[in-house]
Structures are given as C-alpha cells and as structure tokens.
Amino acid sequence: xxxxxxxxxxxxxxxxxxxxxxxxxxxxxxxxxxxxxxxxxxxxxxxxxxxxxxxxxxxxxxxxxxxxxxxxxxxxxxxxxxxxxxxxxxxxxxxxxxxxxxxxxxxxxxxxxxxxxxxxxxxxxxxxxxxxxxxxxxxxxxxxxxxxxxxxxxxxxxxxxxxxxxxxxxxxxxxxxxxxxxxxxxxxxxxxxxxxxxxxxxxxxxxxxxxxxxxxxxxxxxxxxxxxxxxxxxxxxxxxxxxxxxxxxxxxxxxxxxxxxxxxxxxxxxxxxxxxxxxxxxxxxxxxxxxxxxxxxxxxxxxxxxxxxxxxxxxxxxxxxxxxxxxxxxxxxxxxxxxxxxxxxxxxxxxxxxxxxxxxxxxxxxxxxxxxxxxxxxxxxxxxxxxxxxxxxxxxxxxxxxxxxxxxxxxxxxxxxxxxxxxxxxxxxxxxxxxxxxxxxxxxxxxxxxxxxxxxxxxxxxxxxxxxx
Numbered sequence: 001x002x003x004x005x006x007x008x009x010x011x012x013x014x015x016x017x018x019x020x021x022x023x024x025x026x027x028x029x030x031x032x033x034x035x036x037x038x039x040x041x042x043x044x045x046x047x048x049x050x051x052x053x054x055x056x057x058x059x060x061x062x063x064x065x066x067x068x069x070x071x072x073x074x075x076x077x078x079x080x081x082x083x084x085x086x087x088x089x090x091x092x093x094x095x096x097x098x099x100x101x102x103x104x105x106x107x108x109x110x111x112x113x114x115x116x117x118x119x120x121x122x123x124x125x126x127x128x129x130x131x132x133x134x135x136x137x138x139x140x141x142x143x144x145x146x147x148x149x150x151x152x153x154x155x156x157x158x159x160x161x162x163x164x165x166x167x168x169x170x171x172x173x174x175x176x177x178x179x180x181x182x183x184x185x186x187x188x189x190x191x192x193x194x195x196x197x198x199x200x201x202x203x204x205x206x207x208x209x210x211x212x213x214x215x216x217x218x219x220x221x222x223x224x225x226x227x228x229x230x231x232x233x234x235x236x237x238x239x240x241x242x243x244x245x246x247x248x249x250x251x252x253x254x255x256x257x258x259x260x261x262x263x264x265x266x267x268x269x270x271x272x273x274x275x276x277x278x279x280x281x282x283x284x285x286x287x288x289x290x291x292x293x294x295x296x297x298x299x300x301x302x303x304x305x306x307x308x309x310x311x312x313x314x315x316x317x318x319x320x321x322x323x324x325x326x327x328x329x330x331x332x333x334x335x336x337x338x339x340x341x342x343x344x345x346x347x348x349x350x351x352x353x354x355x356x357x358x359x360x361x362x363x364x365x366x367x368x369x370x371x372x373x374x375x376x377x378x379x380x381x382x383x384x385x386x387x388x389x390x391x392x393x394x395x396x397x398x399x400x401x402x403x404x405x406x407x408x409x410x411x412x413x414x415x416x417x418x419x420x421x422x423x424x425x426x427x428x429x430x431x432x433x434x435x436x437x438x439x440x441x442x443x444x445x446x447x448x449x450x451x452x453x454x455x456x457x458x459x460x461x462x463x464x465x466x467x468x469x
Contacts, residue, residue, distance in 0.1 A: 001048065064179045064214055068179055094430060107121045119217060125150070138223065139369065141223055143158055156426065157169050165258070170206045174190075176188045200371075211462045225416070228292045231285070232289070232314060233285075233308045234313065245306045247359075257288060260380065262282070270332065280315060350388055350409055350423045361415060374392065436448075
C-alpha cells in the first residue's frame with residue numbers, strides 16, 4: 001500500500017494549523033494512527049491502496065461541513081469512507097489528505113410507512129435498515145451482496161441481484177443531503193415521488209463517487225415484504241441455452257425478482273468451498289415474489305420456458321431453509337472463487353450489455369478465458385445483462401497481472417462495441433478511468449469534468465477518481 005501525501009508541499013506549521021483546527025472539535029475522533037489510516041486506504045478489490053494522512057470519524061452533517069470548509073480553504077483532498085466494500089479503488093487516498101469516515105452516521109431518522117419511504121443517515125447499512133423495518137412489514141430491496149452503507153451505495157449507483165425487479169439505486173433514491181466541497185449543505189429534493197422543479201440534482205449525486213460532495217443523509221423508497229417468496233434453480237447443457245431462456249422470461253414479462261447465472265467453473269468452485277454437490281453445469285438461480293398463487297404461476301411459466309431450452313433439474317421451493325441455502329451459495333461465489341487459489345486475489349469485472357447481446361458477450365469472453373491458465377469463474381445478474389468475471393490472480397506475479405489486464409480490457413471493449421458499459425454497478429473509481437472516454441466520447445466526458453470543477457474548483461473531492469487529474 002502506498003502513501004502519496006499532498007502535504008509534502010506544505011510547511012510543518014501549515015500542517016499543524018489544519019490538523020489542530022479539525023482536532024479542536026473532533027478530539028480523539030481525529031487520528032493519524034498508521035493502522036487506522038491503512039484500513040481507510042484500501043477497498044476489497046485488487047487495486048493498490050493509498051494511505052490518507054489522517055482519518056476523521058464524524059457523527060453529523062455539521063462536522064462534515066466544518067471539515068470540508070477547512071480543507072477547501074487549504075486545498076487539502078478529502079475521501080469519503082463508508083464500509084470500505086467498493087471494488088474500483090474508490091477509497092484510495094491517491095493524493096493523500098483526510099479520509100472522512102461516515103460509519104457513525106448510522107441513525108434511521110424517519111420511516112414513513114404510509115408513503116413507503118424512509119430517511120436515514122449515510123452510514124446506515126442495508127442489513128441494519130432491513131432488520132429495523134422487518135416488524136413494520138417493509139424492506140429495502142437493493143442487494144449488492146456486501147453489507148454496504150446506504151451512502152456508499154448511492155455514491156456508486158449500486159444495484160445487485162434484485163435490480164431486474166426493483167431497479168438500481170438511481171431508481172430508489174428520492175432525496176439527498178449533501179455537503180459540497182466548500183462546506184455548503186444542500187438538500188436535493190423533497191419526498192414527492194416525482195417533480196419537474198429545476199435540475200435533477202438527486203440523480204447528479206447518485207453515482208458521483210464522492211467527487212462532487214459528501215452524502216450525509218438519504219431518503220429512499222421502501223417496499224412491502226412479499227406475502228410469499230420462492231426460489232428455483234435449473235441447469236443447462238450450455239451457456240447459450242441458459243441465457244436465451246432468460247431473454248424469453250424477460251420478454252414475456254414474468255415479474256421475476258432475481259435471476260442469477262453461474263457458469264460451470266463457478267459451480268465447481270462453490271462445490272469445493274461449501275462441500276456441496278451441485279451439478280457442474282451452467283446454472284440459473286431464480287426468485288419469485290407475490291401471493292402464493294402468483295408465485296406458483298410464475299414458477300410454472302419459467303419452468304416451461306427453461307424446458308424449451310433443455311433446462312433440467314428444475315427445483316423450486318418456498319421453504320425458508322432452502323431459500324437461505326440457495327442465496328448463501330450465490331453470495332459466497334466470490335469467496336469460493338478466491339479459494340481456488342489460496343493467497344491470491346480477485347480481479348472482478350463488471351460489464352453490462354443489452355440482454356440480446358449477453359450470450360454473445362459471455363461466449364466470446366469464455367473463449368478467451370479458456371486459452372489462459374488463470375481460473376476465471378463467471379456469475380451474473382443476467383436479467384439486466386450484467387455479468388462478472390472473477391479472475392483469481394496472483395497480485396505479485398506481474399505476468400499474470402498483465403495477462404488479466406489484457407483480458408479485462410478486451411472484455412470492456414467487447415461490451416462497449418455491443419452498446420454496453422464498462423461498469424454495470426461497481427463504478428469507475430480509479431480502476432476504470434481509462435475506459436470512460438472510450439464509452440462516452442471526449443465531448444461527453446468534458447461536460448462531466450465541467451460539472452465536477454464547477455462544484456469543486458480546487459479538486460479536493462476524492463481526486464483521481466472518475467477522471468484522471
């Protein structure tokens with residue numbers, strides 16, 4: 001992990017002034033402890049970490065505002081930190097500066113049962129929220145896998161396994177409280193489900209990755225807990241038939257809640273990791289929500305469709321233990337992949353293409369992977385065309401890193417040529433800055449930069465992310 005401090009250009013007295021100003025109101029919640037700084041400079045990806053010069057643990061919006069005001073005055077970078085579960089180097093302090101830890105902003109402020117929405121602080125995690133809501137018959141459906149903070153999920157425009165039915169974060173955020181680079185605090189909207197009043201600032205900050213401001217409060221949509229949930233699994237002789245069955249399920253309008261794909265390499269990895277005995281074939285995992293009758297009807301329709309594509313071993317159940325077992329296997333996919341090569345890390349890709357091109361994209365990618373000795377299981381949220389290749393790579397082997405870098409780049413270019421994107425849900429961070437122009441074009445990226453520097457002219461907000469400096 002590297003330490004790339006911006007303070008090398010500051011005098012010792014300047015540094016003391018900045019730190020003392022912040023320490024005056026944070027006290028022991030402002031630290032330069034090396035272990036704490038190291039923990040705040042590296043996310044869960046293979047990307048190299050960069051250590052901040054200090055970490056500030058805040059407890060309210062006012063403290064965030066004070067810190068940003070001081071940092072703006074002295075042109076010191078700040079990096080927001082939630083749970084550290086990002087996957088494209090979002091929390092790396094590339095320019096040093098101060099990591100602002102929002103995990104103590106964990107209050108559930110207001111739940112509006114009648115309106116199906118709630119207001120929470122940015123440090124509230126999705127599991128914390130759903131545990132709180134359970135007794136009220138409500139839940140928040142967006143599931144990126146990790147127990148991420150709601151603020152972090154907004155900042156990266158997260159989605160996950162349930163996006164096919166419930167959409168992504170951009171579809172479920174009603175309003176935000178944001179602290180701008182100079183310390184000003186704004187609220188982007190009210191709680192109304194729609195508005196035509198001015199620019200849509202809410203959507204501007206969704207997916208901004210901490211480069212435009214720091215999100216401190218989030219107002220989101222909620223949903224009623226379904227009367228019945230059922231899960232199903234099905235195996236196929238090949239990937240093409242599996243994906244084509246998904247396309248038909250989506251086209252005829254089955255309101256499926258989740259439809260996940262795993263290739264045979266991923267299934268074998270899960271079997272080894274969990275000591276299970278799943279058939280080692282391309283597999284679909286599915287979930288249905290609704291009344292008991294509607295769930296049964298959905299399952300029967302999907303079974304008939306999968307049979308047309310030679311799907312077999314179709315199993316569905318509403319038993320909670322079977323439900324938990326199936327989704328535990330899916331959520332353990334990354335850990336199972338990593339276990340294929342102990343001591344190695346995962347380089348997780350994140351492309352998304354129009355669903356009609358999904359089989360082509362996966363098959364071309366599989367063909368390239370098969371020419372390599374590096375294990376690379378594939379899983380995907382195939383209901384919306386998003387899939388992940390999990391390259392299990394030795395980070396100390398430069399030849400392997402270069403090989404995976406080439407395969408990842410080929411995959412990104414392949415997706416973009418199919419009218420897709422380099423990132424369906426992980427974001428740009430600093431890991432994918434080189435692909436932004438490829439995907440959007442220079443003029444579009446220049447517009448993004450103009451927005452960035454209009455709101456952050458001194459470039460203190462998470463510098464080096466989304467765009468290169």
